Each structure stands twice: as C-alpha cells, then as structure tokens.
Amino acid sequence: MDTREHEHVIEVTDLRRVYGGGFEAVRGVDFHVRRGEVFALLGTNGAGKTSTVELLEGLAAPAGGRVRVLGHDPYTERAVVRPRTGVMLQEGGFPSELTVAETTRMWAGCVSGARPEAEVLELVGLGAKSRTRVKQLSGGQRRRLDLALALLGSPEVLFLDEPTTGLDAEGRRDTWELVGALRDEGTTVLLTTHYLEEAENLADRLAIMHEGRIATTGTPAEVTATQPSRISFELPEGYFVGDLPPLAELGVSGHDTEGRTVRLRTRELQRAATALLTWAARTGVELRRLDVRSASLEEAFLRIAKEASATAGENTPARPRERTGAGTGAKTATGTKATTGTEIQKECAE
Numbered sequence: 001m002d003t004r005e006h007e008h009v010i011e012v013t014d015l016r017r018v019y020g021g022g023f024e025a026v027r028g029v030d031f032h033v034r035r036g037e038v039f040a041l042l043g044t045n046g047a048g049k050t051s052t053v054e055l056l057e058g059l060a061a062p063a064g065g066r067v068r069v070l071g072h073d074p075y076t077e078r079a080v081v082r083p084r085t086g087v088m089l090q091e092g093g094f095p096s097e098l099t100v101a102e103t104t105r106m107w108a109g110c111v112s113g114a115r116p117e118a119e120v121l122e123l124v125g126l127g128a129k130s131r132t133r134v135k136q137l138s139g140g141q142r143r144r145l146d147l148a149l150a151l152l153g154s155p156e157v158l159f160l161d162e163p164t165t166g167l168d169a170e171g172r173r174d175t176w177e178l179v180g181a182l183r184d185e186g187t188t189v190l191l192t193t194h195y196l197e198e199a200e201n202l203a204d205r206l207a208i209m210h211e212g213r214i215a216t217t218g219t220p221a222e223v224t225a226t227q228p229s230r231i232s233f234e235l236p237e238g239y240f241v242g243d244l245p246p247l248a249e250l251g252v253s254g255h256d257t258e259g260r261t262v263r264l265r266t267r268e269l270q271r272a273a274t275a276l277l278t279w280a281a282r283t284g285v286e287l288r289r290l291d292v293r294s295a296s297l298e299e300a301f302l303r304i305a306k307e308a309s310a311t312a313g314e315n316t317p318a319r320p321r322e323r324t325g326a327g328t329g330a331k332t333a334t335g336t337k338a339t340t341g342t343e344i345q346k347e348c349a350e
C-alpha cells in the first residue's frame with residue numbers, strides 16, 4: 001500500500017485573513033486535503049473561498065493560523081512550493097495580443113519540465129485555437145487556456161478557482177473528465193465552485209463556507225445526509241393530515257401543510273413512501289402532484305447557509321460594499337500584496 005495516500009498534502013489550521021480596513025474575510029478555517037483527493041470549497045458569495053485559496057497559493061500571508069502545502073509554508077517558502085503546484089486564478093489576465101500558442105510558450109518558459117505546448121492545449125480542447133489571439137477567445141475558451149497553463153508543469157497539487165465558470169455544458173463535462181483523469185494519476189486538486197453538481201460529481205470531500213467560516217465538511221454523501229428527504233402531495237377534498245396513518249409510525253420527522261398540499265420530512269424515505277402509498281391504495285385516495293425526493297447537496301447548502309446566517313449574524317462586522325482593489329490585488333493587514341494572474345506572469349518573466 002502506498003502510505004503517501006494518507007499524507008496531508010494541504011493542511012490548514014485556524015487560518016485568518018484580514019484586508020486593509022480590518023475586514024476579516026477568513027475567520028479561523030481548518031481543513032486538510034489528502035494526496036490524490038479532489039477537495040471542493042463551496043460557499044455563498046463573499047464567503048471567503050478565494051481569500052482562502054489565495055493563502056494556500058502563497059499569494060498573501062495569513063493574518064493568523066497556519067497553512068502547509070506539501071509540508072511547506074506556501075508564502076515564505078514560495079520558491080519550494082510554487083514549482084510543484086498549478087494555479088488557475090479566477091481571472092487570468094493574459095496579454096491579449098499574444099496567440100494561444102505564444103502565451104503557452106511564454107508560460108512554459110517559467111516552468112521546469114513543462115509538458116509540450118500542443119499536448120496541454122489538446123488536453124483542454126484548445127488544440128484548434130493555437131493561432132488565435134487571446135483577445136479573440138470567448139470567455140469559456142480563456143478559462144480553458146487558464147487551465148492549460150496551470151497544467152503545464154504537471155503539478156502535484158492543482159488549485160482551481162471556479163474552473164468551469166463561463167463554460168458551456170460540454171466544456172464543463174470535459175473539465176470534469178480532465179480533473180477526474182488528473183486525480184486518477186495522483187494529482188491533488190483543491191477547487192472552488194458555485195456548481196453543486198460539480199462538487200457532487202468531482203469532490204471526494206468538500207467544505208461549505210459561510211461568512212469566513214467552515215459551516216460543514218465531509219464527503220458529498222455525508223453532507224447531504226445531514227438533511228432529511230421530502231415527500232409532498234395534495235390531498236383530495238375531504239381528507240386531512242389527521243387521516244393519514246400516525247406520521248411517527250411512517251418514519252416522518254416533521255411536516256407542514258399549505259392549503260391541500262402536505263410536505264413530509266423523513267430520514268427513512270423508502271419506509272415512509274411505502275407506508276404512504278399503501279395507505280393511499282387501501283383507502284382509494286389519489287395523491288395528486290406526488291413528489292418523492294432524496295436529500296440533495298443543494299438542500300444541504302441552502303439550509304446550512306440559512307442556519308449559519310442566523311447564528312453568525314450578531315458577531316459579524318459590516319462587510320465592505322465593494323472590494324478595495326481587484327479581487328487578488330489588495331493590501332492585506334500584514335502589508336503583503338496578493339498577486340493577479342498578470343503579476344504572476346511578470347514575476348515569471350523577471
């Protein structure tokens with residue numbers, strides 16, 4: 001057995017990030033990612049996903065807590081960590097006059113042992129666009145180029161910040177396949193996403209962030225299992241909830257009604273649905289608009305965000321209306337400066 005499988009490639013302990021003006025965007029975050037895992041960071045808008053990922057990428061120093069990537073501090077030991085990681089930022093910021101091939105070549109010059117340019121463009125489905133200028137690419141094609149550059153150095157750890165935003169359905173599926181193949185080869189992937197389906201499809205484990213904290217973490221199945229399944233239907237005139245068999249005996253943990261509509265919540269979906277349908281058949285009742293639904297990650301997400309809002313509300317300092325600079329370009333409390341894609345490229349060129 002490969003003992004490295006159990007190695008924590010990413011370790012985050014009590015991580016904090018404070019922006020100029022004192023706004024604490026990341027408020028004590030803990031998680032780890034094992035070698036070869038795909039880990040998804042989900043969260044509401046402004047939850048602190050990008051702010052967290054930038055700390056893992058070594059683009060800024062934390063205001064508190066600890067980050068280790070491949071056993072090193074990604075900020076103070078950037079020279080050690082950077083060659084072993086691939087980074088796809090939310091906004092790449094490429095020189096727009098260069099062609100796709102020129103951009104890839106320029107980037108490859110910064111990477112030791114870079115994959116051949118044609119191979120990497122083929123991987124992301126941009127093989128036919130190598131002579132196209134960056135400014136002529138669609139938004140989705142730019143995301144693919146971002147991904148190609150992140151893959152150039154065959155990284156051990158890949159950070160993908162919203163990798164499929166702006167991609168069409170086919171592009172999204174292609175990216176999922178590619179990430180799956182990279183995982184199979186042993187690459188560790190940390191991604192942020194707003195697409196719950198993406199997390200369900202790709203992630204071995206995930207964390208849901210809200211207002212700078214992790215509200216819950218686990219496998220997609222574990223997080224989903226925190227929510228009950230639902231059965232809803234309409235009772236015909238003359239029938240009421242009290243006419244159903246005792247709900248507790250059906251394995252129903254809660255219910256509500258609205259007009260003729262009844263909604264049941266249960267953690268024993270099969271038992272509750274069977275008992276309900278048996279009752280309906282026995283009494284000759286037609287359950288109109290019958291809808292039987294397993295708990296989903298989406299429901300878990302919405303519930304967690306709502307609960308976390310309710311409990312975090314009081315202690316939450318007012319959020320800035322807008323960022324004080326580009327998402328990745330503002331001063332941190334520690335006086336360090338995070339970096340945009342363009343700046344990374346300049347750094348690389350120097």
Ligand SMILES: Nc1ncnc2c1ncn2[C@@H]1O[C@H](COP(=O)(O)OP(=O)(O)OP(=O)(O)O)[C@@H](O)[C@H]1O
Nearest residue numbers: 019025045046047048049050051319323324325330
């Ligand atoms: N440069 C900055 N200066 C001040 N505040 C910032 C800066 N960048 C982000 N923030 C604030 O930090 C919080 C977290 O932002 P962040 O971009 O990390 O969230 P996110 O979870 O990635 O959001 P989204 O899903 O909308 O991309 C937000 O309230 C945001 O306004």
